[in-house]
Amino acid sequence: MGYKNIRTSDISGKVLDDDQVVTVVVRGLGKLFDAMAEELEGLKRMNNVVEIELRHPDGKTEEFIVSKADFDKVVTPEVLAVADNIRGRRNGFKPNGD
Known part of the structure; x- marks a missing residue:
């Protein structure tokens, strides 16, 4: 018997393929979660x-x-x-x- 892991986005709940999973580490809060890159596009990067x-x-x-x-x-x-x-x-x- 085998087992299959199914990864889902913690933001949307969508099922993700292994190559779609982005692990987000929120350092200030000591938390991490999984998401798709597309779901994070609204986060603006700060430079310098x-x-x-x-x-x-x-x-x-x-x-x-x-x-x-x-x-x-x-x-x-x-x-x-x-x-x-x-x-x-x-x-x-x-x-x-x-």
């Missing part, structure tokens, strides 16, 4: 923006979007050139302390 996440000492985080122009006024290319990557170890970290 930077997504920011602030991690506060008390563990609180906040995410927001700023214009690239405003970001560039505060954060210089020199700061970004030496900034750590979000994956892996921080620059200069040595696990054994040497």
